[in-house]
Amino acid sequence: MDLNQGQLDALVAIADHGSFEAAARQLHITPSAVSQRIRALEAAAGRVLVSRATPCRPTPQGEWLVRLGRQTRLLQVEASQALAAASAVELPVAVNADSLATWFRDVLAEAAAWDATAIRLHVEDQAYSQKLLRSGDVLGAVTSEPEAVQGCSVEPLGALRYVPAAAPALADRWRRGRSPDWAAMPSMVFNDKDDLQRELLRRQGITHAPAIVHQVPSSADFYAAVRAGLGWGMLPEPQASADLAAGRITRLSPDVIDVPLYWQRWRLDSARLSALTGAVRAAARRHLLRGRAGSDRTTPGPRI
Template sequence: MDLDTGALTTLATVLRLGSLEAAARELHLTPSAVSQRLRALENRVGQVLVRRSRPVRPTEGGEVLLRLAAQIELLQAEALAELRAGSEPDGPPMELAVAVNADSLATWFLPVVADVQASQHVVLELLRDDERHSADLLRQGRVIAAVTSDPRPIQGCRTVPLGSLRYLAVAAPGWVRRWGAGSEVDLARAPMLVFDRRDSTQHAMLAARGWQGPVPPVTSVPSSADFERAVRLGIGWGMLPEPTISDALAEGELVALWPGDGHLDVALYWQHWRLGSTTTTALTRAVRDRAAQVLRPPG
């Protein structure tokens, strides 16, 4: 079965922009022509590829072809770059999307971007998502790779163990004076911080300590830098990445609530397309090198 690459590009554009009208403007077509291309592609593969919602969303089959369209685009760009080897790139850099959790962004991932953009004619779009959900973006075809806590390979992808990011339960000295530390913490009443509604790290720490009481008062702070600042201000206790707070603990600016066992290790993995691509190879090499400088080695 042959698939029209123009139709695949149309599908990818519709799903990226969220509507047939927006895709039509970018592709310099009429909405009717865009709809006809989608319908022809759906007839070709024998199934519906997009849900005509607002925004338009892919079906499972649409996700498969969205990945294919992105892979074709990547391989075409690399082939053209190889043909022009030795000469300066004469076009805009290739845009690649990667899913990364917030704490990896805050601790070790940004140097990866610098490494890759120094050696490849690309720019990286970073989509931030919780490490337990970032693989969904890879499954949907929206990114070429993801930092995830899910070791199970997505179809068509490889999984590379990166190591573990250790989180420590900490609070500000003023918070500890009011609410206590160790076994003295009033867990039912002591204010707690979470990143967002999907953040269960603090709840996992409570479960690890055998807490079965009511959920404590919770404040949501959906930014890694602001989350740490909120802990330092005494708004609540929270789980912070060890690499970012070792100096603060040594200087007494933060206090470990349960020294010795008040930590959680979150194993991280790099999932990427199983594709013979120089760009994904360079990206994976940079990810492994930078992760090894910060994360605890894989178990």
């Protein structure tokens, strides 16, 4: 099967933008030309590659060619850069919110020194990160899933540790003897998928949710709300360490929850993707607990 890069580009543009017309605008050609490229590609493949619904989406067979189109385009851009072309390499990455708010910032700091490179972040949960990897929408992902997506490699990074904490005034108000009143004290959640607080309560023998549960779906704002005294929450230790040391927040118990994290990336011979992987490894070594990933699969996944 002979594959034409222009045809693959048309398929990728449809996957990205959801219609032949939007793909044509992206490629600076006519919708008729996009249709001709897709028909030619489908004829070469011997099967339908695009579902002509609204929005248009690749069929399962088409997703394989979308992935190939993204990979070959990345390699072409890198080769062009090596020959002094001006195109920027895009590195789309999926990462959970708490990693982005803490240790992954070191990755961004290193990437700031790379010429002609555009980092495109997707803040997504583990399940959707897997989908983004399968479709080729991202080249790499920080995930809690140890099983590699087909065509990708996976490696353990370490574990992000969470500690239960609250503002001192809130902790004092709900203290009963030497322990917090876990059953009554207002708590925080990031979203409906955030199981970290529930897991801590289960360890304390509490099987029901407190009467007041605040939801704040932003890592930085979740932290600020805990510090302001809105409720208690499980905070990433790297994020909370300075305020814990200064007494601006209080640790409620010695309990911890360690969430194992993994790096999944395409098996692709790309210098820029390899540099990104090296930056992820280095940042994880500095900030995550080593030897923890995969040790306790009963822990909740990363907050997203």
